[in-house]
Amino acid sequence: MKKVDKDELMNEVLGKKRPYSSVYTDSMDMLKSTEDELNRIIAENEKKLQEMTERSSYSEDKINSLKAEIEKDFNVKIDLPETVVVGKDSKEVFEAIEKEMNEICIGQEKAVDDITVAFRRPFVTGSDPKKIRNSILLMGSNGSGRHLLVETMADLLKKHGLTVSSEVIGIDMSRYQSSSQEALFLQDLYAALQGKNPVIIFENFTQASPVYNRMLADLVINGQCILNKRYVFANNQLQEATQKLTKEAIDHLDGNNKTLVFITEGKASSVMDVFGKSFVETIVDQIKTVPYDEGSLKILVDKMLDDLSLKCKTQLEIEVDVAQSFKDYLLTCYEPNDGIDSISPIINKVYDNLVELALRQDDLNSLVLIHEGDDVVAKEAERSFPLSIKNDSEAERAEIQKELDAIVGLDKVKDYLLSLEKQVKVNQLRRQKGLKTYDVSKHMIFTGNPGTGKTTIARIISRLMKASGILRQGQLVEVTRANLVGKYVGHTAPLTMDVIESALGGVLFIDEAYSLYRGRDDSFGLEAIDTLVKGMEDHRDDLIVILAGYDKEMQEFLTANTGLKSRFANIIHFEDYTGEELMLIACSIAKGKDYKIAEEAKQPLQNYFTLMQARKDVTSGNGRMARNLVEDAILRQSARLLNNPEDEIDVLKLEDFDLSNMTEMK
Numbered sequence: 001m002k003k004v005d006k007d008e009l010m011n012e013v014l015g016k017k018r019p020y021s022s023v024y025t026d027s028m029d030m031l032k033s034t035e036d037e038l039n040r041i042i043a044e045n046e047k048k049l050q051e052m053t054e055r056s057s058y059s060e061d062k063i064n065s066l067k068a069e070i071e072k073d074f075n076v077k078i079d080l081p082e083t084v085v086v087g088k089d090s091k092e093v094f095e096a097i098e099k100e101m102n103e104i105c106i107g108q109e110k111a112v113d114d115i116t117v118a119f120r121r122p123f124v125t126g127s128d129p130k131k132i133r134n135s136i137l138l139m140g141s142n143g144s145g146r147h148l149l150v151e152t153m154a155d156l157l158k159k160h161g162l163t164v165s166s167e168v169i170g171i172d173m174s175r176y177q178s179s180s181q182e183a184l185f186l187q188d189l190y191a192a193l194q195g196k197n198p199v200i201i202f203e204n205f206t207q208a209s210p211v212y213n214r215m216l217a218d219l220v221i222n223g224q225c226i227l228n229k230r231y232v233f234a235n236n237q238l239q240e241a242t243q244k245l246t247k248e249a250i251d252h253l254d255g256n257n258k259t260l261v262f263i264t265e266g267k268a269s270s271v272m273d274v275f276g277k278s279f280v281e282t283i284v285d286q287i288k289t290v291p292y293d294e295g296s297l298k299i300l301v302d303k304m305l306d307d308l309s310l311k312c313k314t315q316l317e318i319e320v321d322v323a324q325s326f327k328d329y330l331l332t333c334y335e336p337n338d339g340i341d342s343i344s345p346i347i348n349k350v351y352d353n354l355v356e357l358a359l360r361q362d363d364l365n366s367l368v369l370i371h372e373g374d375d376v377v378a379k380e381a382e383r384s385f386p387l388s389i390k391n392d393s394e395a396e397r398a399e400i401q402k403e404l405d406a407i408v409g410l411d412k413v414k415d416y417l418l419s420l421e422k423q424v425k426v427n428q429l430r431r432q433k434g435l436k437t438y439d440v441s442k443h444m445i446f447t448g449n450p451g452t453g454k455t456t457i458a459r460i461i462s463r464l465m466k467a468s469g470i471l472r473q474g475q476l477v478e479v480t481r482a483n484l485v486g487k488y489v490g491h492t493a494p495l496t497m498d499v500i501e502s503a504l505g506g507v508l509f510i511d512e513a514y515s516l517y518r519g520r521d522d523s524f525g526l527e528a529i530d531t532l533v534k535g536m537e538d539h540r541d542d543l544i545v546i547l548a549g550y551d552k553e554m555q556e557f558l559t560a561n562t563g564l565k566s567r568f569a570n571i572i573h574f575e576d577y578t579g580e581e582l583m584l585i586a587c588s589i590a591k592g593k594d595y596k597i598a599e600e601a602k603q604p605l606q607n608y609f610t611l612m613q614a615r616k617d618v619t620s621g622n623g624r625m626a627r628n629l630v631e632d633a634i635l636r637q638s639a640r641l642l643n644n645p646e647d648e649i650d651v652l653k654l655e656d657f658d659l660s661n662m663t664e665m666k
Helices: 006-016 022-032 035-054 060-074 087-104 109-125 146-159 179-194 210-222 268-275 277-282 294-316 324-332 344-360 393-406 411-432 454-467 492-503 523-538 551-557 579-592 599-614 623-643
Strands: 134-139 168-172 199-203 224-234 237-240 250-254 259-264 285-288 319-322 366-372 375-380 383-387 444-448 476-479 507-510 544-549 570-574
Touching (some): 087 109, 087 146, 109 146, 109 285, 134 146, 146 199, 168 179, 179 250, 179 492, 210 224, 259 268, 268 277, 294 344, 444 454, 444 551, 476 492, 579 599, 579 623, 599 623
Parallel strands (some): 134 259, 168 199, 319 366, 444 544, 507 544
Antiparallel strands (some): 224 237, 224 250
16 A cells, blocks of 8 residues: 555645545544544555445445546555445355355255345345345244344355445334333344444334334334434444534434344234234235254254253363253253254253262363253263252242141132133143243233232232243332322333333232323323333333223223223222131241230230221221231330230230220221
8 A cells, every 4th residue: 555645645635625425425624633643544545445345235336436436546555455345246145155054054944045135135136235235024932043043144244245244233112112212223123233243133113113114124124214403423332412403413314234033923914913004915925934843943943952062061171961851851851942042951950960070079071961850960970960850930920829738718710810820821831832821911900909818829829820921030129109290291101111111020019000090180090001001012022011900990090991801801990808717827927927815815906906897997908907017016016015024925914905995896
């Protein structure tokens, strides 16, 4: 490369002010800075041209033209590598890529062939560098290798010199469910379109706000999307322009030669429901992965076990062989709807067990993994080490049943929960066998007075559904109106979405839910309800919502949104406790605190509770009344023991309970 005479070049630029091509106008304006800045700009332009050369979507004439402009304007000779492939010359390279793809993406030969054609297409037809390079619809079940196909292709394109980067950026559209999240969505989309990554993956778009899906549809159909506001890029982020006429204003987003991949479990018809007919018709390359056949599955399992052995040798310094019995067991665990995801967790659990074993046994050199009974055994010479692969949820489920049985009363509520669990599990079995399933609504409304066990049952439901495999996480998120409704316009929807996202995989419990609706003039409350209804629909397989409150108020609440009542088909009423039940609850509370209630105190306490409940007063407290009475008795017992230290320290006598208002009630 010829050395640049900076003085001569600066004089030429600042003196003659010769016209420059529009491609480099901004760069030449910046030459008015320092000599170091000049060299930086020259280097940047050289780099850009090299990148253009490596991207075969630029024609050879265009590249040579740009090269000539740089040499003319900067008096710099550029030596560039020849373009790797242009047009039909790409055939040989993509044949090699397809061969390598099939070695990695086992059992998906048709999908591999289709995705190879999809990524080669722009090399044959050409593409506008400002618009998208190509758009691909990739369908198939979870665990069928959809992401692996895209990521492997990106790696091989870089390996063969067809792209300057192998990075694949994924955008989870479920993060953008409210129109108030526009700034966040545009920032993420702009960054993905401006980066060096050649591929962008979009998924979970059925859960996104239609506003953002329309933008993506415009990108696919028109190659760019028009923005409804002007923005500027400042401080490394996209910001709304404060001035109407700004030279650097951004009023649209270009495709920038990116390949857009839309991944879904659904069919093309369900994608059409989201994006429209024109979107689906524009996408020529519609690819579908298939469940693994027996031969492919065996190869995949062997590969996963080879990876396990290598990992054990590298990380644990243990030679691990796998007996055929363990391989056969893994093959029986395969579920077509879950794909390889039905097997990989078992292998991961075995590895975790081996790590624990290596930490406690310093003299291990080699092991053989054998499947025996319900577990895997690691054998070494005379020693055997059981590696449990049992699902911990079985023990958890048994523990939950004990807790349910120990709860006083609520027999109808408990029977309903168990029937719901059975319904959902049968649906899961039908889905695994490829049979049609019926929609079982898991959302619930708990009605009844305070202290009737609503929160306790909600906590058990979250754990029960996790142990039964119905929910992923099983956490309980308890909120009220204050956690869902914002303080200013545009605050409520994101706030409610944050709460919903924190509860995904578990149960969202909204106490005093009726407070969300304070009439038609309560726009903030209505926005929270609308956002909640949409979130329930979008995450219907990964979220259970339970609303709790008084009977009358909850009936009125259901009129706030037309979709509420249909989504809460399960309305469960919690009856007030009887005096006898409250007596049993008081004994249970005392036992949990290592106390016991004296026999002579039980009947008077039961009479007291019966009188209290006969008032039908919502302020009686039910279970809370029993708890408060016991806790007060413990304090009064402490004072009694100071005067009578010989008394039993763990016994609550009748005199410890404050039943002074019993006479008034009579």
